[in-house]
Amino acid sequence: MYDVLCVGFGPANIALAVALDELWPAARVKFVEREPAPAWQPAMMLDGADIQNHPVRDLVTPRNPRSRYTFVNYLHEQGRLFKHLNLPGHHPLRKEYARYVKWVAETVPADVDYGQNVTAIRLAGADAGTGARPVEVVTAEGRRYLGRSVVVAPGRSPYLPAVFETVPFPQAAHTSRFLPAVADLDRDWAGTLAVVGASQSAIEVILDLTNRFPAARIVNVMSGYGYRLKDTSPFSEEVYFPEFVDYYYRASEEGKRRLRDQLRPTNYSAADRDVIDALYMRMYEDELDGRSRVTLRGNRLITGVRHDQAGVTLDLTERITGECEQLAADRVVLATGYRDLGTSGRAEQLPPLLREIADVLAVDPDAGLAVGLDYRVENSTAGRDAPPIYINGLCETTHGLGDAGSFSLLALRSQAIVDSLRRRLTAPEPATAAADLVGAAAVAATR
Template structure:
């Protein structure tokens, strides 16, 4: 989930513990899934460091009736190992909830019970360590080992059964402890994306990630504006709309999208989350990948169709009850500027279809503007060992490795620009963890599906021939 991003000094604290085969930094669902899949492997020594004292998955958006947008099969392990003791179904069985979940007849778990499931798994794994914020990562090749005899001795205590013996990454925590690992898996997650104009304006604007802790203060305002087009924006709007009769605020929802569109969830579209499409996407040039990600927003940044309908039905009920809310929904609108005068925001807006510039004054401002990956500062001492693009982003290969050697540092959910929109998709987490474990161990511990899609991506080999009129023969 998180890890400290501060950086200081050089490795000075004595190394503690053995040299691990793998050190995971951060514990969101993806690294947690990797920890679960690594758990039964006797020949793999892995440890996972999490900055916080306990696991909490998007606590600021833990609305009571919010559900996942993926089925329960997209848990931590099932798509890699349906027999794993760390499956969601086993969690339900162990906590006495399996039959109630069965009677409910929905493939989509509540967000709150998924959070409980992740916490159950994290607390049951011996490889997970909480309260360990990472402040620095170095490599022994860059250190004077004569100045660190304890570190040198630790490196030569045994041979690495998977190669790369005699060298390791030195992971230093805030307490001064050093954890040694021959490989790293970065799972520090993404950070909330805040619009530059709003950040520069200052004031009490909040990101959707912090919605619930600030909800009561927000509802004391006379006007509230939500900016965003995805599921989080819709959930916050529905929540505030439902409670609007008990408050006196005007509610506005602005989105850049041309409409409040539902997430596309048809079966052939779902094949774009397949290994084949991910491999195809990696082979495209960077410009084409960027264009496709913009065009595919409705596949992963839309709103569930059920929620779109619920919002419409809620408007109707409130109108029938005579409690018609003071609310405005505006699509195709871009926020171009913001100023805070101590009492309210003055927002500069532009309607992208009419070209009209207009303004809005609002006391409360919620940015449901998504998240973005970044390379944490604690990696600065080893940046020269990493493959980064011209924008400073990870260049992940087909096995999710981002180091120059292609076998030492792996990333979870930091490769959207290279692998496509499946990077944050919970349904592909187990597959990515299986690929990383295969790269680390040198074998497919969990079989990696080679083809699952009906359709072909790119030109199929049997259709590769010159077009008619260019000398082709039939």
């Protein structure tokens, strides 16, 4: 029986492992991870791609700058600190940050079972001594874990437009599987690749494809007119401050909707200037050289998709003129983002792993899953005896853009979860409890 079971060992739960080691080392904790080893975004380790957050907003620094698990200390221990400080760029390469994440995962003294694909989270029978119901985590490999609480951090589900759901891999592949989807093609491949989307990832994929397959034809299909610059104003970037989490959390549902509409360009359907400029320059240079490798199809809706052994055909409708056309491609890369928790649009009401215990979770038909400020899922009337259940990294709808797959608040979110776990799972010592009662009585006597 563990104190805490943690599903997933990506950045969110790696940060939690560091917080547990530094704030509650006595806790009995087990992490269960489906991958065979720690890795972050392995399918998007593209040459020249960088991260989009300040490197000091890492797994621990905002909570404990003196920790040995900071990105700066990682650079120091690798002997690359001064070279990194001398780099002519604002953000670290994604490859280097992935190595930092892997280094922390391998350095922190966490008890991790790799290669275990969690298939279900259930509630076990009540403990005869305490009456509490432990949580049970089951894996496809046949293992079964019991815990007094669970922290679920499986990462967000890729969003696949419905028209692509029947297209097999690798004919259609989400960016989360990009490199495996093109691994079988050689450098001289001269087919057609369609890239769907207008995000940072879409441009990164296009730039990579032009380098990887110089003879290929790349067609970028997007629902807007063209690429938009990401809003990186320092005033807008304050959405990644802990104060904004409190402000957003306490807003009404209508207030949250208005904030999301206002702040969407800080993270969605937009890209940084460096990659936009690089793509524009590449297309311009291709024109000078008398070739056209990259074509943009803006303001297009994809109304139908057909596939066979020859490839994939997209039915496109121009949103302004209404003109219809078809696009034949050998493969399609979907830079279409990820699902969030919620009840509308691309959202999913529950993380798939929590569906078996949905009856003990509080779900609002309009707002979706009810999650506390400490990231604990609130219980329904039927779940009064359920153990504490936490969501780590999927709470953008309730907590704001800091939960939108960003590193910015990982460290502080981990502290909130650990503090909450300790309060709920650690009974006060009798002497401490008696002292608290005496103190409370003394305070009351002075009023």
